[in-house]
Amino acid sequence: MKFLSFVLLISFIYGSQQVEQLINLNSFIGGNVSNPFSRNESPCDIYASASADDESLLSKIYLVNDDNQKISLNDLRLSRRANGELQPFSVFSSGYLITNLTTSQLQTLTGFLYQSTRDQWSNSNLILIYRILNKQINLDNFHVFEADDIQDISYGTDQSTTLFLNSGRDNTGSQSSVTFSKWDQGDDARVNIYNGFRSSEREDVLIFSNPLAVQDIVMLFPKVETFSVPCRTFYINSLGRISYRIQPGSQNLFATSSYTTTGLLVKGTDQESSATYRILQDSQDFTGVTGFNTLAINNKNNTQVQVAVYNNPPDNSYYNTTIIPGNAVASWSIPFVGDKLDIKSRRDNTSTIFTQYFIIQGPPRLTTTTLTPPAVTTQTSTTQTSTTQTSTTQTSTQTPTTTTTLPTSTTTVKTTPTTTTTKPTQPTTNSSSTTTTTTTTTVATTTRLASVSKLFVSIVITLSYVVLI
Structure with missing residues (x-):
């Protein structure tokens, strides 16, 4: 069990690179064309933000995942927890957007999708x-x-x-x-x-x-x-x-x-x-x-x-x-x-x-x-x-005395x-x-830690867990 936990920890550390992107809704193609939006083969979550767009249009745009589950963009943007937090549409490895709207209709939209890998974790x-x-x-x-x-x-x-x-x-x-x-x-x-x-x-x-x-x-x-x-x-x-x-x-x-x-x-x-x-x-x-x-x-x-x-x-x-x-x-x-x-x-x-x-x-x-x-x-x-x-x-402009x-x-x-x-x-x-x-x-200037330091911290995390178990 401890060995399995250790393996999961290693996977977490080296698999935590976040693949994040914003995808504008006006960049998709209409006419029932499947528009793939997942560029990675790892689980990801999709959030929709389109508060200024017409609900009747958003209701005709669907996201579909690899389990053939689908949800309209209007339902997705309104899907929230009790505290107001957005709930995502989950994709295991691949997904796409499809709609019977025309491409011209899609180009009028101002909203976007936010795609993020699951299990976001602290930068600290x-x-x-x-x-x-x-x-x-x-x-x-x-x-x-x-x-x-x-x-x-x-x-x-x-x-x-x-x-x-x-x-x-x-x-x-x-x-x-x-x-x-x-x-x-x-x-x-x-x-x-x-x-x-x-x-x-x-x-x-x-x-x-x-x-x-x-x-x-x-x-x-x-x-x-x-x-x-x-x-x-x-x-x-x-x-x-x-x-x-x-x-x-x-x-x-x-x-x-x-x-x-x-x-x-x-x-x-x-x-x-x-x-x-x-x-x-x-x-x-x-x-x-x-x-x-x-x-x-x-x-x-x-x-x-x-x-x-x-x-x-x-x-x-x-x-x-x-x-x-x-x-x-x-x-x-x-x-x-x-x-x-x-x-x-x-x-x-x-x-x-x-x-x-x-x-x-x-x-x-x-x-x-x-x-x-x-x-x-x-x-x-x-x-x-x-x-x-x-x-x-x-x-x-004047000669001062003091x-x-x-x-x-x-x-x-x-x-x-x-x-x-x-x-x-x-x-x-x-x-x-x-x-x-x-x-x-x-x-004053701000600097960013080099990637070498991130690798060092990852090693320290691993050693810390080894000591623990």
């Missing part, structure tokens, strides 16, 4: 080792949801991967968004959101994480603001207690709801992105850090992300930066918390830009270091009788509130003057 092999040693193996940790209705999703302490399929369309015919709200995360929980779907043939694009690395410190943000994701597919890897609500459509956020918080702003491929957040400030402590991480997919036109943090009059402190995001994460932060946070990107037809922002307020706990920025960053502070002009280059420079070394910033700290005043002079200060930008 170290946790898998732990569970093997403690006889707590649970491979039922992969979940698929269609983002076409309001649903409350929650998980316990186990690791889970949740894939979201989004075939919805907004009033303009563009890709619709999925809005996340009522986010509740355990103190020891870990959550990462990735664009696309898991596959051994493509890179994972991390678009949001909590905890988040801020400078050299990893911080868990107790509050996550409402955010919307206009992507066709994306997935969440979570470890620990997590719950949230999803609903179709976008939702504008006008103000943050916590002193220390994080959120996500996404510019879709055919959208512009512009948001102004009113920052909730601690009335007794305005010290802290404001910053963001940003990356882009397919940014062929060098679309920029413009970010500004500023105070309303009479305290006219103003910090801004402009970054052209690429496929590696670019980060920017300043030791300052203002009244407003602006994040903007112009419309183009190619790029998707993800910007995770964060605000930290409180007594000195966090250290931030300023470096020479690769992008333009300016800050201005004015008196009531002075005027400052800022552009993509740093300028001072110049104040933001610290260029290390600044200590607070993360827990106290009742003794008051808001720092901006430096002023009796004469009409302007002070211009340059802040800084730091750039």
Whole structure:
């Protein structure tokens, strides 16, 4: 029995390469032609996402497996468990799609099929080792949801991967968004959101994480603001207690709801992105850090992300930066918390830009270091009788009698509130003057483990099981 278990474990490790693909419904041929959709000879599951398509058409399209079982696409997309999770159509080795609709009718559809190998398993092999040693193996940790209705999703302490399929369309015919709200995360929980779907043939694009690395410190943000994701597919890897609500459509956020918080702003491929957040400030402590991480997919036109943090009059402190995001994460932060946070990107037809922002307020706990920025960053502070002009280059239009420079070394910033700290005043002079200060930008990159490390982990898993038995 132990030997059989060992053989099954080996098969699991080396047979767990996932063959995943999205198949557009408008790519199939009509007229009762059999369209094979399974490219591998191992068991797989098929999910359907077609919330924007006509039900009368979907009811005439059938999937057939090797046991001659069949189901219409309309029945498949509506087949769900009690918690709203999609139920798949299972195929052992081969299957096909067939319909009496014409090819022209199929080409009007906007939905798609998602094909995945069975027994999706965790990317965290170290946790898998732990569970093997403690006889707590649970491979039922992969979940698929269609983002076409309001649903409350929650998980316990186990690791889970949740894939979201989004075939919805907004009033303009563009890709619709999925809005996340009522986010509740355990103190020891870990959550990462990735664009696309898991596959051994493509890179994972991390678009949001909590905890988040801020400078050299990893911080868990107790509050996550409402955010919307206009992507066709994306997935969440979570470890620990997590719950949230999803609903179709976008939702504008006008103000943050916590002193220390994080959120996500996404510019879709055919959208512009512009948001102004009113920052909730601690009335007794305005010290802290404001910053963001940003990356882009397919940014062929060098679309920029413009970010500004500023105070309303009479305290006219103003910090801004402009970054052209690429496929590696670019980060920017300043030791300052203002009244407003602006994040903007112009419309183009190619790029998707993800910007995770964060605000930290409180007594000195966090250290931030300023470096020479690769992008333009300016800050201005004015008196009531002075005027400052800022552009993509740093300028001072009047002869100053006083110049104040933001610290260029290390600044200590607070993360827990106290009742003794008051808001720092901006430096002023009796004469009409302007002070211009340059802040800084730091750039971070993300890397992916090589396939050699995956093989090493697989060997460790095998040895761990051998020791166990």
